[in-house]
Amino acid sequence: MDKEQTATYFSFFTEIGILDQLVSAGLEARLPAGLLMSHFTVINHLVRVGDGGTPLALARAFQVPKTTMTHTLAGLVKHGLAEMRPNPKDKRSKQVWLTEEGRSFRKVAIATAIPVFERVSRKIPAERLAEVLPLLQELRELLDEDRDAKD
């Protein structure tokens, strides 16, 4: 791979990182006290993908050590946003379920971001982002598959 191509990929992912930093910091500042981005992203994942999965599955989905997920889930349970149930199929394991509070928490959190979206939309309408979305999803799936690669 030549230098220019490498630079393109690297610049792209650098921008991704900066964007995530800006969005995460902005959203986290609007969350209720005691709740962090990690809590929100887990809740969001459970809504998108469906709940009832195991803590370990969540840890893998987020590329995070399972001990970290244990801690994050404990926080969600403490705030009444999720509940842990024994896994009937495996006595070692558990299931993570959203509560109603968890689902409404997500809605409220997203709602707080709408003013930001509106300011962005003056310069960048939703259609322009929608055009790019498939590329991002394709890229995400590609990197997801690539996780186990050795080098």
Added chain:
Amino acid sequence: MDKEQTATYFSFFTEIGILDQLVSAGLEARLPAGLLMSHFTVINHLVRVGDGGTPLALARAFQVPKTTMTHTLAGLVKHGLAEMRPNPKDKRSKQVWLTEEGRSFRKVAIATAIPVFERVSRKIPAERLAEVLPLLQELRELLDEDRDAKD
């Protein structure tokens, strides 16, 4: 803003977050022991924007508390990747300068990512990312300006 537009913005930023998570976790796993993503991103920023700035300026650039930046910079100094000098224009302040080790560390770190870029390039050539890059940069600048917004 209607529901569909909101969903588009939100999905977009969700993808951004997932992508960053995948890329960061992958790159961090390739860094030398004791060095984290925070160290790499600061080094990278210093190369891109130029060194000699103050710790506080870095903290603001990364949307991070200044105490966090103090800690991260201490790690860079400890590993010989950067050095702190007194700021001749302000005796309260300091300047952060990259060492040669710091610059070569960045090159090595980027090089370890090239295999990933190459696997991605089989499905998504650099040109397709280059097309999208201006949009990401525009979006980043927009969000950057929006930081101080009240609601």
Added chain:
DNA sequence: CTCCATTAGTACGATATCGCACTATTAAGT
């Protein structure tokens, strides 16, 4: 010049994240 609000950095305690080691359970080989 003096006063004092502001700013740059740090010390310190609290929480988040991580790696390692351990228990309980399951799965696999014989």
Added chain:
DNA sequence: ACTTAATAGTGCGATATCGTACTAATGGAG
């Protein structure tokens, strides 16, 4: 069935990140 390897989750100690409070220096008002 028995033995062993692999898996799911947790306890615990280490480091990262964050919020508060502090010191030193700056800069502006009078």
